[in-house]
Amino acid sequence: MTDRQNSTTPRKILVLGATSGIAEATCRIWAAQGASFFLVARNAEKLAAVAADLKTRGASFVDTAIADLDDTDKHPALLAHAINSLTGMDVAYLAHGILGDQTHAEQDFNTAAQIIHTNFMAPVSLVTWLANFCVQRRSGTIAVLSSVAGDRGRKSNYVYGSSKAGLSAFLDGLRNRVDREGVKVVTIKPGPVRTAMTAGMPKSEKFADVDAVAEAIVKAVAKGKDTVYVPFQWRGIMFVVRHIPERVFKKLNL
C-alpha cells in the first residue's frame, strides 16, 4: 500500500522487452497504480495485446515502438524518442532476453554469440545510454532483469548463465559509478518462473508464480534496492551454490 501512496503522480516507465512474461506481470501492477508507459518489443501483435491490457487496467498513458533490441545502432534514437514521448522517465525496466538453445550453443559459436549479444551486449548498450541520461538529470531508476543463472556457470545453461553473469557484473560496476549521482541501479535475479520463456521445460515446485515475482520486483524498484533475488529464497540457495567447492561442483549434474 505504501507503494501506491508514494505514487500520487503516475510514474513514467520505459519498458524494453515489454512482451516478456515477467515484464508483463510487473507492468500490470504499475498500470493499476496509474503509471505511464513506453513499451518496446519486437512483435507488433504481441505488443499491441500487452498495451491494450495495461491501458484497460488503468495505465494513464501507453505508447509503443516496435524494435529489435539486438540492433544496438538504433538504441540512441529509440531511447530519445521514448523519453520524448513519455515527457521524462522515472524508471527504465530492461526485461528483454532469450534463454537460447544450450545444446546447440555448445557446438556452434554463432548460436552462443547470439545469446550473449541479446542478453549482454544489447543491455550494455541500452544501460550505458540510459545511465548517462539519468546522471545528467541526477534522477531515475534503471531496473534490469538478470538471473540466478549468472551466479555460477552450470553445464545445463552456462551460455545463458555467462551472459547474465556479465550483465550482473556490469550493473554492479555501474551502480558503483552512478549511485553518488542520484541514480539507482536495481539488479533483479529471478529463479525459474512460469512464463512463455520456460514453457517447454519440465515443471517442478521450484518454478515461481509470475505474479508473486512481479510483486517483489515492484517493491524492489520502489525502494531502489541494489540486487534482489526473486523469490527471496534464491539468495540463500545461490549462496550455497556459489560456495560448493569446484572439485565437488564439477562432478554434479546441475
Next chain:
Amino acid sequence: MPAAPPATEQLNLRVSEGQTPSAPFESWGRYPTYGATVIPLHWQNDFSAIAPSLLNGALPVGMGRSYGDACLLKDGNLLVTTGMNRLITFDPETGLLTAEAGITLAQILDFAVPRGFFLPVSPGTKYVTLGGAIANDIHGKNHHMAGTFGCHVTQFELVRSDGTRKLCSPMENPDWYAATIGGLGLTGFISWATLRLKPIVSRLIDYEGIQFHGIDEFLALTDESKDVEYTVSWVDVTSTGKNFARGIFMQGDHSAKRDTLLPSPKPKLVFPFDAPGFALNRLSVSLFNAAFFHKQFSKHSVAVQDYEPFFYPLDKVLHWNRMYGKRGLLQFQYVIPWEHAKEGTVAILHEVAKSGLASFLAVLKAFGDVPSPGMMSFPKPGITLALDFPIKQDRTFPLVHRLADMVYEFGGRLYPAKDAAMTAMQYQAFYPQWQQFARYRDPLLTSSFWERVTGETSGI
C-alpha cells in the same frame, strides 16, 4: 548482427522438436488420467501458428476443472490457454469486458469488483477460464433469473485450425455462436470473448439459510424465492426415513447498501495430501452431512457475508479434490424437466441413499426458463442435482449407469462437464442434436469425452 529467432522457438514447442514427452494430465475428478502432450499457449495467434504441426488431434483446455474427460485427450495435444489472460477493453458505462479466453473468472473478479462490477453468472469455483465457461455454457445460483453464462457473452472470435477466423455473435455467424456455446471446445479455438458484467455497489451478500425436510419443502421454498437473485440447496443424500432429502436452502442478493469493494486478504489453505481410502466411508460421510445440516442451529438464519464464501466455499481449500484420494471421484449432474422433476428426484435420491455410496453434499437447484443460446447446452427448466461419488471398484460405475438410465426415463439429461461415465447410447439419447452439432466440429479438435460418447476418432 544475429538474426531474430523464429517465432516458433519462442513457443518452445515440444511437438515441433520431435520429442513429445507424454505427461499424465488430471481432470478435476482425477479420473480418468491420460497421457497427453501439454502445449501452453500465450498469445492469440499461437493457435494458428501451431495448428498445422499438430497431427494427433488437439483440445483447448483452461484450468482443467471439468470433472471427467471433457478436458482430456488421450495421447493428443492439450493446448493450455491460461497464458492468454489479457484484457482487451472495458467499458464502465455498459459493463462490457473483452478479454482473451484464457483469463480466469478469479482474474475477472479481481479486476471488476473494485470497479463495481460482478460476473453475470458464476459457477461454484472461480478457477475456470472464460473460454471454458463458454465451452461448457456453465450455470450458477442465479440460473432462474439470468440463464446460463452464454446468455451474457455478446461476441467472441473463433479461430479454426485451417486459419479462418469467425466473429460470432447473435447477429454475426449465429449458427457458429450457438454451436460454440456449450460446444465443449470442439468447434474451434476461442481466442477472445466479450462478456457483459453487472453492476454492484458492495462485495457483500445478504444471505438467508433455511432448513427443509423433503422435496416438497424444497419446492415450496423455491417458489417463494423466485425474486431472490441467488438460490441453491445442499441436500443430505445419506439419510433415509424421516430425515430423507433434508437440506438447507440458501439464498442471497447482492447487498444494496453501498459498501467497500476493495479486495479482502486471500485465503490459501491447501489440502496437502491424498486422503487414504478409509477416510471416506459411509460413517464419515454421514457424520459430515449431519454436521453440515446442524451447522445451522436454528431453522432459519440470516447473515451478511462476503461474496467469496457465498459463491466459492470450496475454493478456500485449493485441491480439495485430493480429499477423495488417488482414485478420484465421479461427478454426476442431471436436470429433469418439471413434468417429472419431483418424482425423478425422489426416486434418484432413494437409489443413492440405498446404495450407501453417497457423496459428501449434493447440490440441488431449480433451473429457470431463460433459454440458453447454446445448441448443446445442458441446462433446461426443471430440477438439477449434482452428486459426487468416490470411485469404488465394481460399485460406483454400475450405480452411476443405473442413475443415468433413470434420468433418461424421466426425460432428463446429464452434464458433460461433470461426466466420466455415461455411455455413448446414453449421451446420444440425451443430446439427439449431437450429429447436427458434429458438423461444426473443427477436424483437428476432439476430446476423450467426445470420442467416448460418439465413437468419432481424433485427428485429421
